[in-house]
Amino acid sequence: MTEPLKSSLRLQIASTPVHLPIVRAAVDRFAGMLGFDEATCGKITLAVDEALTNIIKHAYHGRDDKPIEITLGTVPAPAGKQALRIELRDWGTPAGREEIKSRDLEDIRPGGLGVHIMNSIMDEVQYAPADGGGTRLVMTKRM
Amino acid sequence: MAVGSEPIRNVQWIGPGASTALVEAVGDIDMQRSADFQRGLMEVLDRRPRQIVVDLSGVAYMDSSGVASLVKLLARVRREKIGLRLAGLTSRVRSVFEITRLDSVFDIFGSAQEALQP
Numbered sequence: 001m002t003e004p005l006k007s008s009l010r011l012q013i014a015s016t017p018v019h020l021p022i023v024r025a026a027v028d029r030f031a032g033m034l035g036f037d038e039a040t041c042g043k044i045t046l047a048v049d050e051a052l053t054n055i056i057k058h059a060y061h062g063r064d065d066k067p068i069e070i071t072l073g074t075v076p077a078p079a080g081k082q083a084l085r086i087e088l089r090d091w092g093t094p095a096g097r098e099e100i101k102s103r104d105l106e107d108i109r110p111g112g113l114g115v116h117i118m119n120s121i122m123d124e125v126q127y128a129p130a131d132g133g134g135t136r137l138v139m140t141k142r143m
Numbered sequence: 144m145a146v147g148s149e150p151i152r153n154v155q156w157i158g159p160g161a162s163t164a165l166v167e168a169v170g171d172i173d174m175q176r177s178a179d180f181q182r183g184l185m186e187v188l189d190r191r192p193r194q195i196v197v198d199l200s201g202v203a204y205m206d207s208s209g210v211a212s213l214v215k216l217l218a219r220v221r222r223e224k225i226g227l228r229l230a231g232l233t234s235r236v237r238s239v240f241e242i243t244r245l246d247s248v249f250d251i252f253g254s255a256q257e258a259l260q261p
Contacts, residue, residue, distance in 0.1 A: 017175035024204065042235040050206060050207055057174075113207035114206075116243065
């Protein structure tokens with residue numbers, strides 16, 4: 001039996017796609033240890049992966065040597081429950097309105113699906129300018 | 144799956160006149176590998192099959208860039224009147240198609256064997 005998680009986990013990666021499988025493995029495992037079922041762990045992992053892809057593409061314009069900080073933890077949620085809180089911090093170009101807008105799925109075309117995926121999976125997705133430049137993206141998922 | 148390995152492991156040409164391409168995809172199809180995945184799919188398309196079956200049973204994970212590669216393929220096969228079937232989606236890969244509502248746009252089969260039936 002795995003002990004319940006009591007502390008947060010912080011990962012610092014470079015903005016390279018090579019690191020994405022490592023982050024996915026960590027997020028999947030962290031969500032699982034909090035008690036999310038296998039399918040939900042997969043969806044949370046996908047949401048984080050899409051957010052990181054957007055940071056690499058849009059905030060850092062494909063540069064592979066910029067810092068990204070990922071913090072996983074829990075916060076209190078309504079009705080005495082807990083929520084998984086995931087914070088992604090970058091120091092790149094702030095996300096523009098078009099980059100964080102969900103698009104119409106009736107329009108069947110490649111691209112622009114990542115934001116829709118994040119909004120569909122997570123209970124809250126909030127972007128805010130970070131002190132010192134860049135963006136702080138906070139996503140939560142209630143247990 | 145080793146970093147940098149090809150996302151399309153094998154393409155078999157089967158059926159009458161070897162007109163069906165069975166494409167075996169493997170590993171995670173994410174930002175790192177989706178460009179190679181798309182390039183491989185387009186190379187198959189350029190050989191003018193009558194039908195393409197993409198076997199995804201060896202794909203444990205796919206993000207929106209992998210899905211986008213398949214949407215691009217779909218746009219071209221529709222234009223060129225070529226059949227396209229997806230097969231063997233793992234539960235996590237199927238979930239991406241459901242979230243993006245593309246599960247109703249593609250012809251999806253449980254296995255490559257089923258997808259190869261007329």
